[in-house]
Amino acid sequence: MIPFRVAFEPGSALHEQVLYAARKAIVGGKLAAGDAFPSVRTLARELKINPNTAHKVVERLTAEGLLEVMPGIGCVVAKAAAGSRSEKKRLLDREVEALVVEARRLGLGLEELQGAVEEHWMTLGGRK
Secondary structure, eight states: OOSSOOOOOTTSOHHHHHHHHHHHHHHTTSSOTTOBOOOHHHHHHHHTOOHHHHHHHHHHHHHTTSEEEETTTEEEEOGGGSOOHHHHHHHTHHHHHHHHHHHHHTTOOHHHHHHHHHHHHHHTTOOO
16 A cells, blocks of 8 residues: 555646655655655556556655665665755645645735635644
8 A cells, every 4th residue: 555645737747746646755754764665566556557657656765765775675764854944845845835826827926825825824733
């Protein structure tokens, strides 16, 4: 079973979408240090993607230091993978960009956008 979801969207590379979902699960704490990460074969089968694509995902996560290979065990979440604030912030880049583009398309200014974000933040119980 895959410990994260991927809602495939046209127009974006599959491996980038899977990478994003995996990074989010790791940095967000859904997968803790030492937890087993699905094998290439499992990723390919469960997500219905090409094994080469799954391999590329595992390879990139390993290169980024989020996964480490344990001989005889497979890939596990690296101890250093607990997300830093900058890594967590980087995960929001795509959503923030989409929000800014939509706000500009609607003709909203920065203050209006910030006000809308703050309103939703407070509605969800956030602190300033």
